[in-house]
Amino acid sequence: MVDRIAKTQYASELRPGTVVNSVFLCADVKVRPTKSGSQFADVRLVDRTGEISLKLWNYSENVAGALAPGAFVKIRNVPVTEYNGALQLSCETAQFGGAITLCSSSECNLADYVPSTVRDVDSMIGEIDNAICNIKPGPIKCLLQSFFGMPEFRGEFMEWPAAVRHHHAYSGGLLEHTTGVLRLCLCAADQYEFVDRDILIAGALLHDVGKLRSYDYDRTHGAATMSLPGVMTDHIVIGVEIVNRRIADLLNGCENKGSCAGPCWTEQETLHITHLIASHHGSLEWGSPVQPATIEACILHHADNMDAQVNKYERTIREMLGTGDGQCRYSEHVGKMVWAPPGSFEDDRS
Numbered sequence: 001m002v003d004r005i006a007k008t009q010y011a012s013e014l015r016p017g018t019v020v021n022s023v024f025l026c027a028d029v030k031v032r033p034t035k036s037g038s039q040f041a042d043v044r045l046v047d048r049t050g051e052i053s054l055k056l057w058n059y060s061e062n063v064a065g066a067l068a069p070g071a072f073v074k075i076r077n078v079p080v081t082e083y084n085g086a087l088q089l090s091c092e093t094a095q096f097g098g099a100i101t102l103c104s105s106s107e108c109n110l111a112d113y114v115p116s117t118v119r120d121v122d123s124m125i126g127e128i129d130n131a132i133c134n135i136k137p138g139p140i141k142c143l144l145q146s147f148f149g150m151p152e153f154r155g156e157f158m159e160w161p162a163a164v165r166h167h168h169a170y171s172g173g174l175l176e177h178t179t180g181v182l183r184l185c186l187c188a189a190d191q192y193e194f195v196d197r198d199i200l201i202a203g204a205l206l207h208d209v210g211k212l213r214s215y216d217y218d219r220t221h222g223a224a225t226m227s228l229p230g231v232m233t234d235h236i237v238i239g240v241e242i243v244n245r246r247i248a249d250l251l252n253g254c255e256n257k258g259s260c261a262g263p264c265w266t267e268q269e270t271l272h273i274t275h276l277i278a279s280h281h282g283s284l285e286w287g288s289p290v291q292p293a294t295i296e297a298c299i300l301h302h303a304d305n306m307d308a309q310v311n312k313y314e315r316t317i318r319e320m321l322g323t324g325d326g327q328c329r330y331s332e333h334v335g336k337m338v339w340a341p342p343g344s345f346e347d348d349r350s
Contacts (some may be wrong), residue, residue, distance in 0.1 A: 003107070004107060004108065004109055005023050005074070005103060005107045005108055007022060007023065007047070007108075007109065007112040007113075008021070008022055009021065009022035010022075010047050010048070010049040010050070011024070011045070011046065011047050011049050011050035011051055011052050011319065012049035012050045012318055012319050013049075014052060014080050014087055015080060015087075016080055016081060016082045016087065017079060017080060018079065018080045019077055019078070019079050019080075020075045020077075020078050020079070020080060020089060021075065021076055021077060022074075022075060023072055023073065023074045023075070023103060023108060023113075024045035024046060024047055024052070024072075024073050024075065024113065025045065025046050025047065025070075025071075025072055025073070025108075025113035025114070026043060026044070026045060026046075026067060026068065026069055026070065026071040026072070026073050027044045027045070027046045027051065027069060027223055028043070028044040028069055028223075029041055029042070029043050029044075029067060029068060029069065030042045031059055031061075034057075038057070038058055038059075039058070039059040040055055040056060040057045040058070040059050041054075041055070041056040041059040041064065041067070041093070042054075042055060043055075043056060043067065043073075045073060045075075045089075046113065046114075046115050047112060047113045047115070048111065048112055048113060048114060048115055048116055049115075049318070049319075050115070050315070050318065050319045051115070052080070052087055052088065052089060053086065053087075053088040053089070054073075054075075054088070054089040054090075054091070054100075055088055055089070055090045055091070056091055056092070056093045056096070056100075057090070057091070057092050057093060058092055058093050058094070059093050060093050063093050063094065063096050063097075064093050064096040064100075066102060067096070067100075067102065069223050070218070070223065071102050072102060072103045072104070072105055072107070072108050072113070073100060073101075073102060073103075074100070074101045074102070074103050075089065075099065075100060076098070076099050076100070076101070077099060078090075078091060078099050078100075084330060085329045085330025085331075085337070086329075086330060086332055114170075114171055115169070115170035115171065116170055116171040116172050117168075117170060117171065117172030117173060117175070117176045118318075119172070119176055119179075121158055121172055121175060124172075124175050124176060124179040125154070125158055125175065127179050127182065127183075128148060128175075128178070128179065128182065128205060129148065131182055131186070131201050131205070132144045132145060132148060132201075132205075135198045135201060135202075136198060138198075139250070139264055139265045139269060140198045140199065140201075140202050140269070141198075142250055142254060143202065143206075143243075143246060143247065143250065143273075144201075144202060144205060144206075146246055146249075146250060147205075147206070147209070147246070148205070153212075156212055157174060157175060157178075157209075157212065158172065158175050159171055159172065159175075159217070160173070160174040160175075160211060160212055160215065160217055161173040161174060161211075161215065161217060161224045162174040162176070162177040162178075162208060162211060162308075163211075163224070164215060164224045164225060164226060166308070166312070166333075167307075167308035167309070167311045167312055168308070168311050169224065171217075174208060174211055174212075176311075177208065177307055177308065177311070178204065178205060178207075178208060180307035180311075181204045181207065181300070181303045181304050181307050182201065182204040182205060184299075184302075184303035184306060184307060185200050185201065185203070185204040185299055185300060185303050186201070188200075188299045188303065189201075189299075192295070192299070194295055195295055195296060195299065196272075196296055199269075199272055199273070199276070199296050200276075200296040200299060200300065202273055202276070203273070203276030203277070203280070203296060203297070203300045204300060204303065206239065206243055206273070206276075206277060207239065207276060207277050207280045207300060207304060208235060208239065208304075209239045209242055209243065209277075210234075210235035210236060210237070210238030210239030210240070210241075210242060210277075211230075211235045211239075213227060213229055213230070213235075213238050213242070214226065214227055214229060214230025214233075214234060214235035214238050215227060215230055215235075234287060236277060236278060236280070236281065236287060236288065236289065237289075239277045240274055240277050240278055243273060243274070243277060244270065244274060247265050247270055247273070250264070250265065251264060251265055272294065272296070275290065275293060275294060275297055276294075276296060276297050276300055278290050279291055279292045279293065279297045279300075279301065280292075280297070280300050280301050280304050281301065281304075281305075282301040282302075282305065288301075309334075312331070312333040312334045313331075313333075313334060313338060315333050316329075316331040316333050316334055316338045316340070317338065317340045317341075320338070320340035326339060326340055326341045326342045327339075327340055328340075
């Protein structure tokens with residue numbers, strides 16, 4: 001039996017001057033030119049708590065070509081530095097094989113390295129189930145049950161990231177983001193008049209369903225990439241197609257068709273659901289083919305954007321928090337300076 005390498009340092013704990021002796025998972029490698037004409041490798045190293053950039057100067061593929069996404073990278077005695085407010089590790093490529101080596105996946109516990117939601121997955125999927133349960137019997141409830149009642153869909157939805165790089169870009173991120181949007185929408189439904197609560201719940205739960213096909217997710221390596229359909233059509237178009245196809249399937253062969261209290265899908269209901277998915281980015285320049293035209297679409301757009309943006313701050317603060325005084329630092333997630341207060345988050349929040 002192979003002895004596992006103990007993970008003793010995590011990305012969220014690193015500070016300027018920290019000497020790193022730990023293993024990280026390589027999530028991405030980009031070779032870029034320097035101003036002097038040489039090349040360097042910008043390597044994104046991750047573990048379950050966050051990420052840090054490794055710069056390999058005077059890059060040579062002959063020396064470090066084995067460093068690729070999915071590789072486990074052992075760092076020895078390399079100090080953390082700070083550049084433009086971001087933490088990084090910096091080495092010459094010639095140090096590959098010394099300060100930087102690769103180790104076998106069998107020597108590592110994958111759970112230490114794959115970025116994942118810190119929230120309780122069972123609790124979040126329970127919130128979704130409860131929201132669906134509280135919808136009145138009829139086509140909306142049937143539609144949602146046809147998705148979340150399927151074990152294969154359910155398992156994939158609980159595991160998938162919500163993005164390749166930006167918000168909720170980790171295992172369970174799609175579930176976490178969807179639950180966050182659902183909570184905000186439920187609050188808004190209680191706050192404002194003229195809101196169709198059931199339609200809004202459906203929009204909250206299905207607005208990003210297209211991401212299951214627009215991203216390829218390698219759970220073994222914790223790496224998400226854009227799929228060909230995602231590049232060619234985007235998750236919004238894919239989501240509209242998935243939901244409309246499911247509605248057509250229900251119209252043609254729903255086993256509950258005779259027991260519903262009211263009529264099955266109407267053209268207006270189908271358009272309303274389609275509009276929620278199509279408009280949830282809010283504006284044309286943000287990728288929505290149409291702008292919100294209903295009160296439910298307005299609420300969904302702002303709930304979606306709020307949850308996505310706050311997650312960037314949350315991840316930044318999580319990576320910056322220490323036990324001393326608060327600090328202000330540039331965040332690559334947010335794209336601006338972010339203040340992190342003293343103290344720490346509890347990792348088991350639901």
